[in-house]
Amino acid sequence: MMPACPTCKAPVSSPDRVYKVVVEPEQGERGVVQRDVGMFRCPRCDATFPRVLGRVHYLLVPDTEFKRLKKEAEENKAKAADLDVTVEALRKEKLEREEALTQQLRDKVIAGLESELGQLEKHVEHLREERDRLQHEVAVP
Numbered sequence: 001m002m003p004a005c006p007t008c009k010a011p012v013s014s015p016d017r018v019y020k021v022v023v024e025p026e027q028g029e030r031g032v033v034q035r036d037v038g039m040f041r042c043p044r045c046d047a048t049f050p051r052v053l054g055r056v057h058y059l060l061v062p063d064t065e066f067k068r069l070k071k072e073a074e075e076n077k078a079k080a081a082d083l084d085v086t087v088e089a090l091r092k093e094k095l096e097r098e099e100a101l102t103q104q105l106r107d108k109v110i111a112g113l114e115s116e117l118g119q120l121e122k123h124v125e126h127l128r129e130e131r132d133r134l135q136h137e138v139a140v141p
Ligand SMILES: [Zn+2]
Pocket: 005, 006, 007, 008, 009, 010, 042, 043, 044, 045, 046, 047
């Protein structure tokens, strides 16, 4: 946008001279900032006035680079946290699976023992009947 003369408001198309000026960084800027300051001369009233031109030169770390690095660091931190959560979830899942497997195995062993016990009980019952029958046979002459 073309600057206007502060005295008579006439638009001034281009500066007579451009100076590079080191200025304090504005909010959101990092490091020392160098700006182009144009010295304008009004063609109507001959007043001279300075205007900061659009271009900004960063003498130290450019703000965009600083933001990029900061964002990258934050992303890495988030990724590491995600990884921690994933590892923790996997560890938990593994433990649960092991527990489930152990439980399954235990259930199978118990089922097997119960079945064996059932067989033994039947066998014992059979032997008892046999004994009773034999005793009965012996008792009767
Ligand atoms: Zn003027």
